[in-house]
Amino acid sequence: MAPSPQTDPTALTALREAWVAALEEGLPAAQQVRERVHADPHLSGDEEPTATLLAEAMELDLERIAGTGRIGRLGPDGPAVMLRAEMDALPLTEQTGAPFAATTGAMHACGHDVHMAALVAVVRAARTLEADLPVGLVPLLQPREESYPFGAVDVTASGRLEEHRVGVAVGAHVHAGVPLGEVAIGAGVVNAAADSFVVRFRGTGGHGAYPHLGQDVMAAVATTALGLQEVVRRTVDPMRPCVLTVGHLSAGPEADNVLPETGRILGTLRTVDADDRAAVQEAIETLATRTAEAHGVVAEVEQTPAMPVLANDEALVGHMTPWLEELGVPVAAPMRSMGADDFSFYSDRLPAVMAFVGTRREGEDGVVGLHDARFLPPAELVGTVARVMVSGYLAGAQVLSDG
Structure with a gap:
């Protein structure tokens, strides 16, 4: 994209000032949207009522994408910056005591209600100054961030990002690992690459009193589960992050005198290096099959790559930092975790940034974090997340102009 007069610092500063003024005016309405979606949460794949509510609140012509998702566009033709918000809730019974708490057994315990309301505020404000936008603004209401098949996979496969010439992706996520109101970019x-694995064991069952007449699947399951904890230590340089977690074990009926015929291990692998990822996956296969063989049973390993590494683009972060400071949003130290987010499917293809907006209060003990039934970010974070999105758009416009 050739440099545009609209992307010189003076023009962008004027746009920022106008945008923030419009944003401030619309925040009360956006906070009401937050309460409405929070009170009526919908699980992955069932976000249609949420999408309908948000589309009406944005007062923007949105197209369907990835099933229940929506995508739209503001601004000029040509390259665009995508701003993404996730719509799905979690299967939790809320315990916040908020007057707008959900009562359906589902809950926005990951802050998606804040992200959605912030995007509504940003889009409604942008509509009042659309002629001044230097590049396209593509709002994405994405379904199924919390569960497979991930919505971002369908979005990237749809061809819509190419149709809208999306060249930069921006996401924001509230997080208890960052001080309240600060942002880490x-x-x-x-975030790490995330993979899941299943080990299935098969053998001949029998009576617990006569183990020599059967095959002890239970012993193979237990020994493999313990051995998996050694895989990372024996495979990966300790200077590189890697986490392998066994989350579930099962074998046979609930009986104390039965040798089970089958067993199963479920686990997750988190890595930040592609070579480590491949090496650990191979080591899981080797350990499981050979441990099973040593116990006289059979093991089959199924590994499912879930999400790639989520990496923030250096140039985009460099442009975004001063915009955040000008908007009065304190920039925290970088936050890196072995968590995962399907926003990584965008960062794997495009210059992208995921900004973590803090919810942790100073001196707070027993911090309530994501996926906790008590998690309830304060109302003012709708405005903070909205400012982060505006900063991301302005930085994205600069990156597209530089390119």
Whole structure:
């Protein structure tokens, strides 16, 4: 994209000032949207009522994408910056005591209600100054961030990002690992690649009193589960992050005198290096099959790549930091975790940034974090997340102009 007069610092500063003024005016309405979606949460794949509510609140012509998702566009033709918000809730019974708490057994315990309301505020404000936008603004209401098949996979496969010439992706996520109201946007890896695996064991069952007449699947399951904890230590340089977690074990009926015929292990692998990822996956296969063989049973390993590494683009972060400071949003130290987010499917293809907006209060003990039934970010974070999105758009416009 050739440099545009609209992307010189003076023009962008004027746009920022006008945008923030419109944003401030619309925040009360956006906070009401937050309460409405929070009170009526919908699980992955069932976000249609949420999408309908948000489309009406944005007062923007949105197209369907990825099933229950929506995508739209503001601004000129040509390259665009995508702003993404996730719509799905979690299967939790809320315990916040808020007057707008959900009562359906589902809950926005990951802050998606804040992200959605912030995007509504940003889009409604942008509509009042659309002629001044230097590049396209593409709002994405994405379904199924919390569960497979991930919505971002369908979005990237749909061809819509190419149709809208999306050249930069911006996301924001509230997080208890960052001080309240601050934002962490460090360049480089901020979330790990996430893979899941299943080990299935098969053998001949029998009576617990006569183990020599059967095959002890239970022993193979237990030994493999313990051995998996050694895989990372024996495979990966300790200077590189890697986490392998066994989350579920099962074998046979609930009986104390039965040798089970089958067993199962479920686990997750988190890595930040592609070579480590491949090496650990191979080591899981080797350990499981050979441990099973040593116990006289058979093991089959199924590994499912879930999400790639989420990495923030260095140039985008470099442009975004001063915009955040000008908007009065304190920039925190980079936050990197072995968590995962399907926003990584965008960062794997495009210059992208995932900004973590803090919810942790100073001196707070027993911090309530994501996916906790008590998690309830304060109302003012709708405005903070909205400012982060505006900063991301302005930085994205600069990156597209530089390119």
